[in-house]
Amino acid sequence: MTSLTLFTPAGALPKAEPLKRAAKRLTKLGFEVAIDADALARHQRFAGDDATRLEALHRIADAAPSIALATRGGYGMTRLLDQIAWARIAKSVEQGTRWVGYSDLTALQNGFIARHKGLAMWSGPLACDDFGRSEADGGVDEVTRDCFLEAMSGALEAVGFREPTGGFDGLEARGRLWGGNLTVLCSLLGTPHWPKVKGGILFLEDVNEHPYRVERQLLQLQQAGVIDTQAAVLLGDFSGAAKTANDRGYGLKDAVAALRSRTKTPVLTGLPFGHVRTKVCLPVGGTVELYVQGREAILGWQSDPRLAHGAHEHGDDCAPDCGHAH
Known part of the structure; x- marks a missing residue:
């Protein structure tokens, strides 16, 4: 099974239910889901103080799961940028970890590519916002889900x-x-x-x-x-x-x-x-x-963005389940 770790690097989660719901749904989709020990930590508006969130980031990098999926954005990554051990993050990417998220994760993603050419992260869904949404609020979007599955498997090009x-x-x-x-x-x-x-x-x-x-x-x-x-x-x-x-x-x-x-x-x-x-x-x-x-x-x-040189032509081969979202 593909290992997937849920972590909260920025804003605190207001409730645990969306996290549990996301973990359950992602497990049903075939992932071996782990929830970081500090995913529900709180300090002011943040998911734990800066040291706690930094330790979580490094802990996940060292463990190098197949996927590191942020639970939510908010604000908080900017506080960590000067302290991140970027070489540890890069090593995890080189070992195959796909870091996924958007919104506040923009700071992590661009801070990373500022230092490492030929390596990539993924802008994509957030665990609680996209996989933890209740059925009453619309549940999981099928296009978002299918694109995520194809991207994480390496099939999305x-x-x-x-x-x-x-x-x-x-x-x-x-x-x-x-x-x-x-x-x-x-x-x-x-x-x-x-x-x-x-x-x-x-x-x-x-x-x-x-x-x-x-x-x-x-x-x-x-x-x-x-x-x-x-x-x-x-x-x-x-x-x-x-x-x-x-x-x-x-x-x-x-x-x-x-x-x-x-x-x-x-x-x-x-x-x-x-x-x-x-x-x-x-x-x-x-x-x-x-x-x-x-x-x-x-x-x-190309299918493996870690090899970010020499992408080839794709023409009309975009994935039918998620390539034509409007």
């Missing part, structure tokens, strides 16, 4: 999505995939944990950030010279912020238009990723290839 705005027919781009949560990523700018990726494919998402805040952070990246040096930018979901009377029609489309007007880098929307029920898995740090035909986009990579 591409995901597909529809770019709603058009205008990118024939686009081909290749580079290192990086990014994640926009707010967390921007917090790394100017620090030793910032990945200095040029010619990459940058993907971004966020939640509960008003469109003007999204625009401000996108322009920060553009004005810092980040956006202009990428091969492409992929925008996922940016939901959860209510419009205000001051907007007068201004919204996320206007924020995206503002970015597009200031850069020659292709900025695509529609990536099925973010703080939403349906999300794909993405190899953060792996080399990927982007192809667009009409409004259909395919993002492909």
Whole structure:
């Protein structure tokens, strides 16, 4: 069986039930599930104090399970970045551990790829948010589940999505995939944990950030010279912020238009990723290839993103169960 460890590296879990529910469901899916000893620890808003969460991170790295799946995001990884023994994390990845999560895990993932070329982590579901959701709240999303299973088995080599705005027919781009949560990523700018990726494919998402805040952070990246040096930018979901009377029609489309007007880098929307029920898995740090035909986009990579050099072409071979999420 494939070993899978659940751990809580950032915000505290408010209740134990979603964790137990996630462990049960993941076990039924065929994983040998272990719950880290401090997964339910609490200190203020965090899952234990910094030392506790750091020890858990290193403990899991040393154990090198097949999968290290974060239970939730929140806030807390940034506190640990200066203290992480990155070589221990890298050794676990080299031994086959797939670190999975998103949201606050953006800090861990990008801090890692800032130091290790040719190695990757996975942006994907969180245990409690995605596998611990009650049936009354919708249960487990099938696309999210199937993408996770295929990614963790090594079978997932591409995901597909529809770019709603058009205008990118024939686009081909290749580079290192990086990014994640926009707010967390921007917090790394100017620090030793910032990945200095040029010619990459940058993907971004966020939640509960008003469109003007999204625009401000996108322009920060553009004005810092980040956006202009990428091969492409992929925008996922940016939901959860209510419009205000001051907007007068201004919204996320206007924020995206503002970015597009200031850069020659292709900025695509529609990536099925973010703080939403349906999300794909993405190899953060792996080399990927982007192809667009009409409004259909395919993002492909080699089956083992630890070998992040020389991704091959995928054409139409994206997984049918999760490659065409919209």
